[in-house]
Amino acid sequence: MRVYIPLTLSGLARLHNAREIAPAPLTAYAVTPALREWYLSGNEEELEYAALSRAAVASLRLVATELGVARRRVVVAAEVPDGVAFADPDMALTGEALGEVRLTEAVPLVWLAALHVDAEDAAEAVAAAADAVGAADQGDDDARFVVDGAADHELLWYGVQELDQLL
Template identity: 35%
Template structure:
């Protein structure tokens, strides 16, 4: 199953250093529809805003990691809308090798993301698309 994991840039540094992703919460598409996958990714991005609110020193950029996880390791926790499922991956972490990609805000939108962190009801982040990164690009992105 393809799952989307909310994160932050400091957490991403830890992922790269430790070779694993802690999995407090994840999101998955409730259908095979591509649009549902998109919605699941942006639901994880909303959760990333909450992670940013808890870490005032983190750069104001949403981070979503996409991972391929065996279906039997994924437990449904509830619905986040008609096409998105909140899931928990069994175990304490997902190995780095299970990651497929990262989706991260561009630096240019940090002010809008900061506004969205400070006011979750604002639509400041709504018009910003996450940028796609291959795993081999992540170390360069963080340097």
């Protein structure tokens, strides 16, 4: 199953050093039955993009908690074996965790398929969005507009072999 794991640049550095994303359980995003139902007319590529986008917002929440590091969203795509990712059907019904899955194992480097990272020119928009994400989650429309500004910056795609250059 393809999953999208939200990280930050410091999380990417930890992945580089440890050669895995750990410890489990980990939160990730995937094309779950609830996400598929929510996107009634979406094809597989659109569903994957929706899961990636949800992981990007989760990465933004992680960025909001880190101080003193570059403010860029990071999402790691991985292919995990059957039985590693589980969706909580009760959470999916609330809409809050649409596409969210729990990974029961650490994710080794060999499972990674791609890295998605903001370009450097997105840092200002991502920093503003990270500062606003809490208020946006509470329903503040102005803050939601700022958070959506970060979403206007597409994450760049990198091959796993480019991890060293990203850092």
